[in-house]
Amino acid sequence: MNVKTKTITQMAVLAAMSILLVYLIHFPIFPAAPFLExxxxxxxxxxxxxxxxxxxxxxxxxVVSILQGLxxxxxxxxxxxxxxxxxxxxxxxxAGNIYKKHRTRKGAVVGLLFGALxxxxxxxxxxxxxxxxxxxxxxxxxIAMLIPVIIPFNLIKTGxxxxxxxxxxxxxxxxxxxxxKETKLAE
Numbered sequence: 001m002n003v004k005t006k007t008i009t010q011m012a013v014l015a016a017m018s019i020l021l022v023y024l025i026h027f028p029i030f031p032a033a034p035f036l037e038x039x040x041x042x043x044x045x046x047x048x049x050x051x052x053x054x055x056x057x058x059x060x061x062x063v064v065s066i067l068q069g070l071x072x073x074x075x076x077x078x079x080x081x082x083x084x085x086x087x088x089x090x091x092x093x094x095a096g097n098i099y100k101k102h103r104t105r106k107g108a109v110v111g112l113l114f115g116a117l118x119x120x121x122x123x124x125x126x127x128x129x130x131x132x133x134x135x136x137x138x139x140x141x142x143i144a145m146l147i148p149v150i151i152p153f154n155l156i157k158t159g160x161x162x163x164x165x166x167x168x169x170x171x172x173x174x175x176x177x178x179x180x181k182e183t184k185l186a187e
Contacts, residue, residue, distance in 0.1 A: 010176045017044040018064045023072045036153045046165040047172050054096030061088045079134045091119040116158035123154045
């Protein structure tokens with residue numbers, strides 16, 4: 001199998017894993033905002049980002065956002081697709097660029113930490129823009145939810161997904177047949 005075919009196949013497997021995970025595992029964290037559900041769908045995307053770089057992670061994010069938005073999350077429509085792309089896209093661009101420059105255990109931790117923060121900040125902005133449109137909620141109500149609900153939700157979701165990604169990255173990349181070129185990640 002040539003390299004391009006192998007890469008496309010590996011990315012397709014990660015995309016399928018992402019969609020399967022959101023289908024099987026999703027639940028609200030805060031009773032006050034049941035529309036904000038935790039799901040582990042970003043974990044395969046983050047693994048793909050570490051395997052294929054930030055651009056590969058962004059491509060994977062776009063594919064998953066569209067497929068997920070047309071299937072398991074179809075109720076959220078185009079706004080859900082866009083919010084997923086912007087949220088996860090910010091995470092993979094930050095985490096992927098840091099990890100690309102520092103392919104070590106510390107680089108992975110720093111990348112995931114800053115990626116999680118980038119996604120949290122991004123979701124504050126996009127919730128202020130899209131939540132009033134999507135849910136018909138006044139912007140004042142969204143602002144009132146930022147500190148008690150939206151920011152903690154995104155920190156929890158990104159933190160859990162970053163931690164799981166860090167724990168499983170090496171083994172998942174081996175299963176997918178991707179040679180890990182960095183030697184310090186195992187240290």
